[in-house]
Amino acid sequence: MSDMEQAPARTPLYARHIALGGRMVDFAGYALPVNYSKGVLAEHLFTREKAGLFDVSHMGQALLSGPDAARRLESLVPGDIQALAPGRIRYTQFTNDEGGILDDLMVTRLASNAAGERLFLVVNAACKQADFAHLRAKLPDLRLDALEDHALLALQGPAAAAVLERHVPGVSALGFMAHDYFIWRGAQLGVSRSGYTGEDGFEISLPADAARSLADLLLLEDDVEPIGLGARDSLRLEAGLCLYGHDIDRTTSPIEAGLVWSMSRRRREQGGFPGAARIQKELAEGVARQRVGLAPDGKAPAREGAEITNADGAVIGRVTSGGFAPSLGRPIAMGYVPPEFAREGTAVNLIVRGKALPARVVALPFVPNRYHRPVKG
Amino acid sequence: MADMFFTKDHEYIVVEDGVGRVGITRFAQGQLGDVVFVELPDVGAQRRQGEETGVVESVKAASEVFSPVSGEVVEVNADLSDHPALVNEDPQGDGWFFKIKLANPAELSSLLDKAAYDALVASLA
Known part of the structure; x- marks a missing residue:
């Protein structure tokens, strides 16, 4: 390790992580717990059964505002931002001119004010400086305010709504992918009904002091335990969700990644975002490879980078x-294979430590998601 | 009387009648976290001291297990196939990996004794 290397940044909950027995690592420049004592x-398993509290304050939060902000942001992402109603959230990606993915993000449309339309963005920690520079360079007419002083907490699991409702009355009325502001002990909480686990749950953007107080209160609940990055990763993998820099990157297109659902028909047809030519061509003619779920027959895990081979032993992709x-x-x-191998049930091999381990292509997600989608009467 | 030795890579070996029972230490399992899979050598396999003789996978990552001594693998712990968590629950007991017939007992002198290993762990804490 070089002397020039900077010590990782600390989130507002750093002292809590230490006190809770967190095994701390440097993740995207932040000291965060891989796991706690359990x-x-x-x-x-606790998150799937009750509710897990995650510190995701390392993620980038910003407000993008100004005249026509929604239409202007569409010049950088394939998602339909103009159709987003105030208080609604959408998942999309920043694409490059080659149709690859620079980052994936959540966009929330807030109520407009005198200055124009307002959008709340949450981006990946490792990409946030590049994302913000990209936004400032490409949309110089808009205002970008990074919420550097705000923490981000995620409360995820079947008990999340009942628990959070006790502390922040009204949150349980939010539907999946909806957002609203709540005042809690004098602090403004931006609460989203969203997450990265496949479970019902919330992501809460709030000032650092309020984050410490709210986390302390939530952790007093029997139904809440603190959860580290390790379980965050295994939960999102079971839910079939992409991790930037692994399942998606500058070379993978949203179509290859199976993210076509995040584009509306209007955006698919009209284009008008970086790399639209490739993406529209893939929509019309098909992709060379696509993301699939893989279930090894045996007990040995195949990890990132493992080669995927066909019955003849030819390499057809990578985990x-x-x-x-x-x-x-x-x-x-999860990994990428050519479409002729992407059909559910297709037999492939995963090369682990030189051995070909049999596996099958399976549907995603691996564990059914349980988002809060009220049945309409 | 069984003798117990350790490697700097956190394997242990308990030697009795020329056969060593090998596993990973209590400290090592704590570092790895929940063990979900163990790959064991074939019985009859020959290994040199320090050679890879198995793999232990936690939810987080895969780690190689190195043989503390040279010799022939004479038995593997079949219970680990269905119960890899034994490595966490009883790493220096029921969570052992394999037994190896020592080819060169003099190699034991290159390993750490309990006091030296405890000092190593203390320096890592």
Whole structure:
């Protein structure tokens, strides 16, 4: 390690992580816990059963505002931002001119004010400086305010709504992918009904002091435990969700990644975002490779980078995420293969330590998601 | 009387009648976290001291297990296939990996004794 290397930044909850026995690592420049004393397996299963509290303050939060902000942002992302109603959230990607993905992000449309339309963005920690520079360079007419002093907490799991409602009355009325502001002990909380686990839950943007107080209160609840990055990764993998820099990157297009659902018909037809030529061509003619779920037949996990081979032993792709699925008690993986191998049930091999381990292509997600979608009467 | 030795890579070996029972230490399992899969050598496999003789996978990552001594693998712990968590629950007991017939007992002198290993762990804490 070089002397020039900077010590990782600390989130507002750093002292809590230490006090809770967090095993701290440097993740995207932040000191964050991989797990607490109970370990990844227990934390993962607790989140699926009750509610897990995650410190995701390392993620980039920003307000983008100004005249026509929604239409202007569409020049950088394939998502339909103009159709987003105030208080609604959408998942999209920043694409490059080659149709690859620079980052993936959540966009919330807030109520407009005198200055124009307002959008709340949450981007990946490792990409945030580049994302903000990209926004400032490409949309110089808009105002970008990074919320550097704000923490981000995620409360995820079937008990999340009942628990958070006790502390922040009204939050349980939010539907999946909806956002609203709540005042809690004098602080403004931006609460989103969204997450990265496949469970019902919330992401809460709030000032650092309020984050410490709210986290302390939530952790007093029997139904809440602190959860580290290890379980965050295994939960999102079971939910079939992409991790930037692994399952998606500058070379993978949203179509290859199976993210076509995040584009509206209007955006698919009209284009008008970086790399639209490639993406529209893939929509019309098909892709050369696509992201699939993989289920090894045996017990050995295949991890990121493992080669995927066909029955003849030819390399047809690579695993982009892989590990043990605590909720299933067996290994799972995701990777890219040509479309002729993407059909469910296709037999492939995953090369682990030189051995070809048989696996099958399976549907995503591995564990059914349980988002809060009220049935309309 | 069994003798117990350790490697700097956090394997242990308990030697009795020329056969060593090998596993990873209590400290090592704590560092790895929940063990979900163990790959064991074939019985009859020959290994040199320091050679890879298995793999232990936690939810987080895969780690190689190195043989503390040279010799022939004479038995593997079949219980680990269905119960890899034994490595966490009882790493220096029921969570052992394999037994190896020592080819050169003099190699034991290159390993750490309990006091030296405890000092190593203390320096890492």
